[in-house]
Amino acid sequence: MLIQLFNSINYLCLLYSTLSMIMVNSRGQVIQQAQQYQSNQQQLNQFSQQSDSDGINQIERNERQFPGIEVLQGSEPPSRPIVHWTNPLYKPYFDTLPEDRNVTAQLGKSTFLKCRIKQITDETVSWVRQKDLHIISAGPYIYTSDQRFEPKHVENTDEWYLHIKYIQTEDTGTYECQISTEPKKSLPFYLSVIEAKSEILGGPSTYYQSKDTINLTCIINQTASPPMFVYWFKDNQVLGFQSQTVNPSDSRVKVSTIKGPITISTLEIHNSRSSDSGNYSCRPVPQYADPANITVNVLNGDNPAAMQHSNHFYKSNQQFNQHTLLMVGLISSSCTWWYWITFHGVFS
Incomplete structure (x- = not known):
């Protein structure tokens, strides 16, 4: 009986020793693995730091190809060559x-x-x-x-x-x-x-004797560019524009236009009669300026006083128109030559 008890105690002691050795070995392996992991992590960090340092050095070496350019570490790469910022x-x-x-x-x-x-x-x-x-x-x-x-x-x-x-x-x-x-x-x-302006010389009204030539002159100035057309109207009915008349069969009517910095348009009606009396207007197109108007009165000689006034006024107006047209023509020619000289660089 004592022998069996001794053998059981001996077996338990042996089993305890074996388990203790296994636990010690397992703990040692865990510690060893932890140390190995820590060592590997340190090596990895050193390698990463070395790589970053090499990368920065490489960037600096590349940027040295552009003299006078300061490299900003950690900045985003530019959308265009950095030399464009300083040159x-x-x-x-x-x-x-x-x-x-x-x-x-x-x-x-x-x-x-x-x-x-x-x-x-x-x-x-x-x-x-x-x-x-x-x-x-x-x-x-x-x-x-x-x-x-x-x-x-x-x-x-x-x-x-x-x-x-x-x-x-x-x-x-x-x-x-x-x-x-x-x-x-x-x-x-x-x-x-x-602001463009248009004016018919001799207005607001003028007088002519029957069978005389009606001569109306329209001046259009202060325009950024010459009008494309100048229309003549009688009582809101078109007579003609530029060098054309609405009714070519009526040879009494003649229209002529000179375009420039100052545009001059004339209306002539030969062999006038009383039916030619009325309200006349010239209208630039495009409409840079408001239309200019004048009232024309054609007399049949029934009123000597009116005829005398008409003759005097007509002669004065005709002389004034000739002088004015000469002056306007000279100004227009001078302006045209000045623009031509300026834009073609004669003085440059």
Whole structure:
């Protein structure tokens, strides 16, 4: 009995020793694995730091190819070569012709201010009215409640426009085309607004004797460009325009027009009669100016006093017309030659 008890105790001691050894070995393996993992992690961190250092050195070596350029570590790569940021040869600049910066517009009509910019990339083009420093637009966005102003730009071109519709007298002044560089670049444009005028010489009324030649002269000036046509009316009925008459069979009527900075149109009616009396008007087309009117009275000789007044007035008016036409013709020719010389660069 004692022998069996001793053997059982001995077996239990042996089993306890075995389990203790297994637990010690397992704990040692866990510690060893943890140490191995920590060692591997340290090596990985060292390798990562070494790689980052090599990458920065590589960037610095690459940027040394561009002298004078400072590298900002940690910054995002530029959307275009960084040399464009510092080299003035790559910055945007204005390429607008001098004659495009002085714009003359007709009252009530439309006009464009044209701003040409070279080498522009992601900058914004703005239009500013100088007299009140009001920003009209920035890029495609409009910052004015006046719907007459509208910025325009055609993609893949170097031209930016400011479209002004139904021009008013108060629109006269300086406008600036601005580029959002640092510092900002701006180019001034001057807009002049003119109001065209038309006048029939000898008005508001004139007298002729029967069978005399009615001679009416219409002067149209202060126009941004010459009218395409000048129409003559009698009591709202068209008589002719330019060098044409509405009724070619009526050889008594003749119309002639000289276009220029000052446009001169004349209406002649030969062998006049009393039925030619009425209200005459000249109307430029497009209608830059309001029509000019004159009342023509053709007398049959029934009233000697009226005939005498008509003869005196007709002769004075005819002499005045001749002198005026000569002067206007000289002014028109001089202006035409001046424009030709200016735009063809004779003095340059």
